[in-house]
Amino acid sequence: MIARMGKATAAATILGGIPLAAGAADDTEKANAARLKVLVIGAHPDDPETCAGGTMCLLANAGHKVTCAYLTRGEAGIEGMSHDEAAAVRVEECKAACAVTGATFVFLNQIDGSTEVSVPRYHEMIDFIREQAPDIVLTHWPIDAHRDHAACGMLVLDAWRRLNYSFDLYYFEAMSGTQSQLFHPTHWVSIDSVLDQKHRACFCHKSQHMDDIYNGWHTTMEQFRGIECRCKAAEAFIKHTTALATLD
Ligand SMILES: [Zn+2]
Numbered sequence: 432m433i434a435r436m437g438k439a440t441a442a443a444t445i446l447g448g449i450p451l452a453a454g455a456a457d458d459t460e461k462a463n464a465a466r467l468k469v470l471v472i473g474a475h476p477d478d479p480e481t482c483a484g485g486t487m488c489l490l491a492n493a494g495h496k497v498t499c500a501y502l503t504r505g506e507a508g509i510e511g512m513s514h515d516e517a518a519a520v521r522v523e524e525c526k527a528a529c530a531v532t533g534a535t536f537v538f539l540n541q542i543d544g545s546t547e548v549s550v551p552r553y554h555e556m557i558d559f560i561r562e563q564a565p566d567i568v569l570t571h572w573p574i575d576a577h578r579d580h581a582a583c584g585m586l587v588l589d590a591w592r593r594l595n596y597s598f599d600l601y602y603f604e605a606m607s608g609t610q611s612q613l614f615h616p617t618h619w620v621s622i623d624s625v626l627d628q629k630h631r632a633c634f635c636h637k638s639q640h641m642d643d644i645y646n647g648w649h650t651t652m653e654q655f656r657g658i659e660c661r662c663k664a665a666e667a668f669i670k671h672t673t674a675l676a677t678l679d
Contacts, residue, residue: 462494466494466495466496467490467495467496467566467567468495468496468498468563468564468565468566468567469487469490469495469496469497469498469565469566469567469568469569470498470500470560470563470565470567470568470569470598471483471487471497471498471499471500471534471568471569471570472500472502472568472569472570472571472583472587473499473500473501473502473570473571473583474501474502474503474543474546474571474577474579474580474582474583475501475502475503475505475508475543475579476501476503476504476505476508476521476522476524476525476528476636476639477505477524477528477633477636477639477641477644478501478571478580478605479499479501479534479569480528480532480629480632480633480635480636481605481633481644481645481649482571482603482604482605482649482666483569483603483666483668484528484532484629484632484633484666485620485622485625485626485628485629485653485664485665485666486569486620486622486666486668487499487532487533487534487569487632488531488532488533488622488625488628488629488632489620489622489624489625491532491533491534492533492625492628496535497532497533497534497535498534498535498536498537498563498565499525499528499529499532499534499535499536499537500536500537500538500539500559500563501525501536501537501538501539502539502541502546502579502582502583502586503538503539503541503542503543503546503579504517504518504521504522504538504543505517505518505521505543505638506518506521506542506543506544507542507543507544507545508521508543508638508639509521509638514542514543517543517638520638521636521638522538524635524636524637524638524639525538525635525636527635528632528633528635528636529632531628531631531632531635532628532629532632539555539556539559540555541579541582543579544578544579546578546579546582546583547582548582548585548586552586553586553589553590553593556586556587556589556590557589557590557593557594559590560587560590560591560594560598561590561594564597565598566598566599567598567599567600567601568587568591568598568599568600568601569601569602569603569668570583570584570587570600570601570602570603571583571584571587571602571603571605571611572584572602572603572604572605572611572614572669573585573588573602574611574612574613574614575605575610575611575612576609576610576611576612577605577610580605580610580611584602587600588600588671591671596673599670600670600671601618601668601669601670601671602614602668602669602671603666603667603668604616604652604667606644606648606649606652607652609648614667614669615669616656616659616667616668616669617668617669617670618667618668618669618670619656619659619660619665619666619667619668620665620666620667620668621657621660621662621663621664621665622653622664622665622666623657623662623663623664626653626663626664630645633645633649653665653666
């Protein structure tokens with residue numbers, strides 16, 4: 432069933448009914464119990480922020496624990512720099528972006544442009560997610576023209592199955608049409624109230640020419656998804672349901 436989140440409902444619920452309020456401030460035990468652990472796994476620095484940064488801000492602002500996991504350090508992402516030099520720059524950019532979104536961050540140890548989908552890498556992702564014990568994971572839609580995005584999505588999908596669907600799995604889109612393909616959302620999140628915060632986080636990734644990437648692609652995507660759910664700007668997701676996952 433399609434869960435379309437319109438303007439009226441988007442303010443009160445997020446990602447299919449997760450309450451935005453993490454709990455009453457005067458009741459610590461209750462608040463902690465209601466606090467969700469949200470893990471956002473992107474292939475490169477800037478993927479979590481550009482693809483799902485508004486949703487991350489909404490969740491973190493509401494008191495949920497948001498962790499941003501970067502599969503690589505974006506080693507191949509700055510022309511004229513060695514892998515080590517580029518990684519150093521981009522790690523600092525991630526730190527700055529996470530300070531804006533309110534997420535904590537962690538780096539996995541794959542290499543930008545050379546990510547692997549293999550038995551050891553599957554186990555690495557399973558172990559990582561098991562340790563994080565998230566309630567929700569947001570990651571790349573695996574049908575993506577960028578190999579690193581596709582690899583990231585596949586690794587997380589496998590971990591979800593091997594961990595017996597212990598978290599809700601949502602896919603986000605990256606530069607749909609050019610990178611993500613065949614992306615037909617099941618959930619929309621209005622990001623009108625945090626648009627400025629999201630933009631500030633994205634533009635922390637200064638080395639990535641955000642004027643071109645963000646203004647050229649993601650702004651249009653946000654507006655298009657906003658039209659679909661009757662707000663100015665939105666992020667869209669595909670929820671992978673266990674019913675679909677267990678068909679085979
Ligand atoms: Zn990327």
